[in-house]
Amino acid sequence: MKIEPDVLLAATTPTLEALRRQTHSLPIVFVQVSDPVKLGIVANLARPGGNVTGFTNFEHAIGGKWLELIRDTAPGAMRVLVVFEPDLPARIEYPQAIEAAAPTFRLELVRAGVHNASEIERAIDAFAQDRRGRWSWCRVPSA
Numbered sequence: 001m002k003i004e005p006d007v008l009l010a011a012t013t014p015t016l017e018a019l020r021r022q023t024h025s026l027p028i029v030f031v032q033v034s035d036p037v038k039l040g041i042v043a044n045l046a047r048p049g050g051n052v053t054g055f056t057n058f059e060h061a062i063g064g065k066w067l068e069l070i071r072d073t074a075p076g077a078m079r080v081l082v083v084f085e086p087d088l089p090a091r092i093e094y095p096q097a098i099e100a101a102a103p104t105f106r107l108e109l110v111r112a113g114v115h116n117a118s119e120i121e122r123a124i125d126a127f128a129q130d131r132r133g134r135w136s137w138c139r140v141p142s143a
Helices: 013-022 062-073 093-105 117-129
Strands: 008-010 028-030 052-054 079-084 108-113 135-139
Touching (some): 008 013, 013 028, 062 093, 079 093, 079 117, 093 108, 108 117
Parallel strands (some): 008 028, 079 108, 079 135
16 A cells, blocks of 8 residues: 655654655645744745745744843843853854844843853853843753
């Protein structure tokens, strides 16, 4: 019995890439793909074009919403520590989005690229030592 699917589901970027190499006509729906527009997988999320469509849970613009949340919950905060892993290309855009939104909330950002728990601890300790007012910190999600 030969099975011929009507649609394919790709649950990660590597799976999607493999499926795209196999077909240009069978519909492919993706989830958990990091930045499909930047990777050239779709033209845009609203109108992807071709045989590939889906959604991503990696929306970098959420960084601005995180700052808004900090402003709403800690209105006296003046500085924010942004902790991120610099070696994950899919995550480096979160700090960039946060940085772009910071002037809107009149927040000073301190960026800390970290690789492990001890580096996170050192970054937080160094940030806390600077007594230029109240502080908050924001950790960029990992893969």
